[in-house]
Amino acid sequence: MRIVEVCGGVDTHADNHMAAAVDHNGGLLGIESFPADQAGFEELLAWLVGFGPVSQIGVEGTGSWGVGLTRFLTDHDVSVVEVDRPNRQKRRKEGKSDPTDALAAARAALSGEATVTPKTRNGPVEQIRVLMVARRSAREQRIQSLNQLRHLVFCAPEEIRVRFKDRPKTGLITEAANMRPRKGSDPVTFTTYVVIRNLARRIKALNTEMAEIDEMITDLITETAPGLFDLYGVGVDTAASLLVTAGDNPDRLHAEGSWAHLCGTTPLPANSGKVTNRFRLNRGGDRQANAALYRIVLTRMAHDSQTRAYVARRRDQGLNTAEIMRCLKRYVARQTYKHLPQTT
Helix, strand or coil: CCCCCEEEEEECCCCEEEEEEECCCCCEEEEEEEECCHHHHHHHHHHHHCCCCEEEEEEECCCCCCHHHHHHHHHCCCCEEEECCCCHHHHHHHCCCHHHHHHHHHHHHHHCCCCECCCCCCCHHHHHHHHHHHHHHHHHHHHHHHHHHHHHHHHCCHHHHHHHCCCCHHHHHHHHHCCCCCCCCCHHHHHHHHHHHHHHHHHHHHHHHHHHHHHHHHHHHHHHCHHHHHCCCCCHHHHHHHHHHHCCCHHHCCCHHHHHHHCCCCCEECCECCECCCEECCCCCCHHHHHHHHHHHHHHHHHCHHHHHHHHHHHHCCCCHHHHHHHHHHHHHHHHHCCCCCCC
């Protein structure tokens, strides 16, 4: 009796995952729902193995609802590929349902349409990603609180406006945080003083939190990819963004070109009719990584003599600023790829 290999597909959700199994011809073997927890993961894998040896499993949402399942399958040496949601034209024809999506995921993995290896999310880069989430949140709250503080000063009673008028940001926060308002004849003035003090203390707390996060991120980057800090214009924030995009298993990026494509810095062919040598801007890729490359390029254009000479030469060739920056981002992507961890 010939043993038939099985290919699985999973449509992931918060509480339950819908799994489908197909044979080597794409024929449906079964569809079943499993809880989205450790016991459910074990049941799902045992269910698939019951049909035969599992060649690979296509999982939709490996970075969100499917992250736990992906970790479980990877730990059990099961080949996992990331599956995009079915295209909208196909959904309009065939309808939308969890069993349909699970079956589509299995057939996408079987046919080779889905080939992307998901991030393992089990190492220092995942720690950096979690810290970056907290850092962005703290930065946004700090900006919001600072704007509120300044607006309160602008609209405050004259006593407060005169006291804090044209005060530098650092001095304003320090003095406001150290205030001890006392009730006086004007309750509005007292309340405004209290709110200004509380906002200043909140900003100082957020500054401390961000400094602690930056220290932790710096240590993790130094441990994971210290060479990134040697590149001109690469700081903690940009290095962290690039590492998060690469993931804990950057060996899934098979070449420098795939890294550039992931960062959205490779121009895409746009040939049509008599136009045979045309390329267009790549609007895909990871936008956080693309933004990090953009910030690096801005820094180099402003302060690096070699980059400024390159910009002048390309301007003489007729390129505008946007086109020059695209070229530079592609160059920086090539540089940073060499310093990603474990890229072989």
